[in-house]
Amino acid sequence: MTPETTGAGSLLEVRAITKSFGGVQALNAADFACDRGEIHALLGANGAGKSTLVKILSGVMAPDSGTIFFDGQEVTFSSPADAGAQGVATVFQELSLFAHLTVAENIFIGHEPLTRLGQVSGRRMRAAARALFDRLGIDHLNPDAMLSDLSLADRQLVEIFKALSRDPRLLILDEGTSALGRTEVERLFALLRKLKAGGTSVVFISHRMAETREFVDRMSVFRNGALVGTVAAAECSDEEIVEMMLGQRVEKSFPERSPLPAGAPVLLEVERMSDGSRLRDISLRLRGGEVLGIAGLEGQGQGELLLALFGAYRRLSGRVLLHGKPAKLSKPWIAKRAGIALIPEDRKTEGLVLPMSVRENVSMATLPAYGRFGFVSLKRERQFVAQMIARLEIKVGGMEQPARSLSGGNQQKLVLAKWLATGAEVFLFYDPTRGIDVGTKRAFYELIAGLARAGKGVIVYTTETSELAGLCHRVLVMDDGQMVRSLEGRDITEPKILAASFGLGDGAKPEKVPA
Amino acid sequence: MIFRRYNTSVLAVVALGLLLIYYYIRQPLILSPFGAKILANQGTTLALAALAQLVVVLTGGVDLSVGAVVSLSNCIAATYMGSHPASVIAVCVLTLAVGAGAGLVNGVLVAYGRIQPIIVTLATLYIFSGLALMVRPQPGGLVPPFYANALTGGWGYLPYAMVALFVMLFAVWTPLMRSRLGTAIRAVGDNPGGAHMSGINVPRTLILAYVMGGVFAAAAGLYLTAQTTSGDAAIGTSYTLNSVAAVVFGGALLGGGRGVAPGPVIAAYFLSIIISVLFAAGISPFYQSVFQGGILMVVLVFGNLWTLRTRNWLTILKN
Numbered sequence: 001m002t003p004e005t006t007g008a009g010s011l012l013e014v015r016a017i018t019k020s021f022g023g024v025q026a027l028n029a030a031d032f033a034c035d036r037g038e039i040h041a042l043l044g045a046n047g048a049g050k051s052t053l054v055k056i057l058s059g060v061m062a063p064d065s066g067t068i069f070f071d072g073q074e075v076t077f078s079s080p081a082d083a084g085a086q087g088v089a090t091v092f093q094e095l096s097l098f099a100h101l102t103v104a105e106n107i108f109i110g111h112e113p114l115t116r117l118g119q120v121s122g123r124r125m126r127a128a129a130r131a132l133f134d135r136l137g138i139d140h141l142n143p144d145a146m147l148s149d150l151s152l153a154d155r156q157l158v159e160i161f162k163a164l165s166r167d168p169r170l171l172i173l174d175e176g177t178s179a180l181g182r183t184e185v186e187r188l189f190a191l192l193r194k195l196k197a198g199g200t201s202v203v204f205i206s207h208r209m210a211e212t213r214e215f216v217d218r219m220s221v222f223r224n225g226a227l228v229g230t231v232a233a234a235e236c237s238d239e240e241i242v243e244m245m246l247g248q249r250v251e252k253s254f255p256e257r258s259p260l261p262a263g264a265p266v267l268l269e270v271e272r273m274s275d276g277s278r279l280r281d282i283s284l285r286l287r288g289g290e291v292l293g294i295a296g297l298e299g300q301g302q303g304e305l306l307l308a309l310f311g312a313y314r315r316l317s318g319r320v321l322l323h324g325k326p327a328k329l330s331k332p333w334i335a336k337r338a339g340i341a342l343i344p345e346d347r348k349t350e351g352l353v354l355p356m357s358v359r360e361n362v363s364m365a366t367l368p369a370y371g372r373f374g375f376v377s378l379k380r381e382r383q384f385v386a387q388m389i390a391r392l393e394i395k396v397g398g399m400e401q402p403a404r405s406l407s408g409g410n411q412q413k414l415v416l417a418k419w420l421a422t423g424a425e426v427f428l429f430y431d432p433t434r435g436i437d438v439g440t441k442r443a444f445y446e447l448i449a450g451l452a453r454a455g456k457g458v459i460v461y462t463t464e465t466s467e468l469a470g471l472c473h474r475v476l477v478m479d480d481g482q483m484v485r486s487l488e489g490r491d492i493t494e495p496k497i498l499a500a501s502f503g504l505g506d507g508a509k510p511e512k513v514p515a
Numbered sequence: 516m517i518f519r520r521y522n523t524s525v526l527a528v529v530a531l532g533l534l535l536i537y538y539y540i541r542q543p544l545i546l547s548p549f550g551a552k553i554l555a556n557q558g559t560t561l562a563l564a565a566l567a568q569l570v571v572v573l574t575g576g577v578d579l580s581v582g583a584v585v586s587l588s589n590c591i592a593a594t595y596m597g598s599h600p601a602s603v604i605a606v607c608v609l610t611l612a613v614g615a616g617a618g619l620v621n622g623v624l625v626a627y628g629r630i631q632p633i634i635v636t637l638a639t640l641y642i643f644s645g646l647a648l649m650v651r652p653q654p655g656g657l658v659p660p661f662y663a664n665a666l667t668g669g670w671g672y673l674p675y676a677m678v679a680l681f682v683m684l685f686a687v688w689t690p691l692m693r694s695r696l697g698t699a700i701r702a703v704g705d706n707p708g709g710a711h712m713s714g715i716n717v718p719r720t721l722i723l724a725y726v727m728g729g730v731f732a733a734a735a736g737l738y739l740t741a742q743t744t745s746g747d748a749a750i751g752t753s754y755t756l757n758s759v760a761a762v763v764f765g766g767a768l769l770g771g772g773r774g775v776a777p778g779p780v781i782a783a784y785f786l787s788i789i790i791s792v793l794f795a796a797g798i799s800p801f802y803q804s805v806f807q808g809g810i811l812m813v814v815l816v817f818g819n820l821w822t823l824r825t826r827n828w829l830t831i832l833k834n
Contacts, residue, residue: 079711099706100768100773101698101701105698109715110715117690119690119693
């Protein structure tokens with residue numbers, strides 16, 4: 001019995017892994033190898049398949065096909081517990097922590113030190129936590145603090161300590177440093193290098209290439225669910241990496257951008273808005289007829305920005321001006337009355353009431369307009385809804401059909417119809433085309449362009465860089481709650497947006513913008 | 516720092532304290548060995564039922580069958596106990612085992628049936644109530660006086676009810692909650708996906724939590740048997756919702772993950788004693804329910820005022 005083995009250098013080798021979700025191929029015969037005692041970065045644009053690979057390696061999901069070799073043996077990771085037992089520990093992108101447990105309980109969950117009577121030993125657990133903190137030179141964390149009292153950065157540290165507490169042979173960090181400051185990242189990498197010297201391998205996914213590149217041995221670039229190539233970190237330029245990530249692009253067709261009229265009024269102005277954690281000193285201006293794109297890696301505060309403009313947060317500092325007048329957007333209904341519409345991220349829970357009919361969903365935000373004395377005139381409501389269905393070309397069997405039975409794209413149109421009805425001036429789109437088909441996407445682009453032509457202001461946050469490049473008059477790039485770059489006119493290209501998001505230098509050679 | 520976990524019990528402690536002070540002003544006799552015994556006996560069944568509910572609530576579920584298990588164990592105990600000490604002990608053990616079995620059924624259905632806990636336990640509520648009726652179609656039964664006295668009597672100012680409760684708390688509850696299982700139960704209620712990703716066996720944790728709940732509900736039934744010295748298949752009904760009220764009042768989150776024993780136990784005594792207090796205050800029995808509900812509401816709203824300071828209403832609405 002001789003199991004198939006791999007080269008002596010590789011701790012982990014993945015061959016031809018395939019995984020699809022519904023019709024979407026997340027990984028397509030992807031290969032990947034990581035040596036013993038190396039720090040290996042995984043790179044790729046949103047949707048390249050990195051996170052899916054990490055989930056397979058950590059036992060969260062099983063691949064459809066393909067083989068994994070770990071330490072020379074062919075293995076399967078049937079569950080996170082199984083992967084952990086075999087020596088793989090993962091710091092997940094979505095934190096896997098517990099708000100109501102203490103820091104020490106979070107770190108040692110499932111393998112707490114016990115007393116002789118089988119009870120969790122708080123004393124030994126605290127001591128072990130402090131020992132871990134010392135290894136990273138962290139002295140501000142209290143093992144007895146409740147996790148819910150910690151900042152996002154500290155939670156991320158806890159997540160890292162949690163993985164380290166298992167003394168893994170392979171440590172996977174999935175965007176594990178996005179909330180950490182520069183000094184913490186440096187300390188972390190100092191520790192990772194120590195681990196590496198002890199033979200531990202580290203697979204690292206970070207979008208902050210500029211910060212982390214110097215610490216990394218090799219980099220593997222993924223695109224469309226497959227490995228494009230593995231390169232030594234020291235031998236590859238920023239331009240080459242961006243090129244590998246983008247590859248040959250499929251041209252999508254976008255509606256023609258309407259020119260921004262010179263004297264277009266400023267609809268919305270934000271001055272130095274902060275929320276104390278996820279939004280820092282945000283300033284922006286939106287003019288009538290403008291499509292403003294918000295770019296950046298996922299989770300850099302874009303969602304918080306849109307929600308803040310829609311009045312979901314309280315106690316924000318800074319000013320918001322609507323039509324030049326100060327506005328206090330402290331509740332969603334106040335924002336709605338002020339003419340702001342949010343087409344939210346999750347249309348199924350925040351945008352629509354799925355069991356209710358198409359009619360009820362469309363008229364929900366404007367019911368008082370169809371009646372008198374608090375009663376709704378069904379006839380006027382129906383007229384209006386029919387008008388909307390025709391205008392947005394929503395494909396429905398009838399207006400009494402439940403919203404649940406519609407396709408994703410048509411559901412998204414319902415959300416838009418609801419807000420068009422309110423007569424809003426400013427439209428906030430939160431990743432509007434996620435999970436909808438190409439044809440509906442195209443229809444959606446038309447709608448966004450149409451809103452702009454009608455003089456409305458549109459702010460779009462989307463994870464698809466091509467949409468930003470194709471639709472927007474201006475693109476603001478966010479990183480860690482701040483606006484780090486503003487791109488206009490011919491500077492709005494995919495390589496430049498991507499490069500700015502990753503904190504790299506300009507992805508393309510600087511072009512002269514005609515004056 | 517570690518005491519912060521117990522902060523959630525403060526509301527119940529303060530409420531019970533105020534209630535007892537008021538009761539003492541109205542009825543000074545409660546400060547006597549006899550009064551202490553009466554007070555302790557009144558709340559112990561609900562306190563045990565509240566612990567049964569708490570362990571399930573910690574996992575993020577709710578157990579509507581608590582009251583039915585109380586009835587079932589009351590009927591089994593009062594029917595088969597006999598009068599010999601050996602048979603009494605044997606039947607007590609059997610009753611606790613039946614409670615564990617009831618919890619096992621709930622747990623397996625929740626963990627592997629992937630059915631909402633509220634629906635699973637609603638169904639088993641009917642089943643366990645039916646079984647109680649089969650055991651004892653008419654109220655009655657035989658409970659030996661020494662059994663009743665051992666649980667409801669007292670020694671000076673120390674009611675035996677307190678001894679029974681403390682034994683269950685410190686010999687059963689605390690060791691279990693301080694084991695890895697206890698942390699796992701809270702972790703599963705807090706963040707089930709995270710618990711799975713942290714390598715916790717989520718189904719096993721859920722099942723054991725429901726089993727533990729069943730044992731505590733059966734213990735509540737055994738205590739009730741000592742108090743009433745008879746069996747009645749309908750007697751447990753009120754304990755289901757009152758145990759939920761005690762758990763919430765005692766600072767546990769219905770969503771799971773947060774809650775410690777002292778709060779719900781003390782809240783259970785509050786909820787049990789308040790009826791006598793309303794009587795002592797001269798409030799007509801016709802209005803008692805209204806007052807009882809009103810006081811509970813005021814206390815809970817008061818306790819929740821702080822959540823309204825949140826930055827984002829979505830976080831409140833999603834909880």
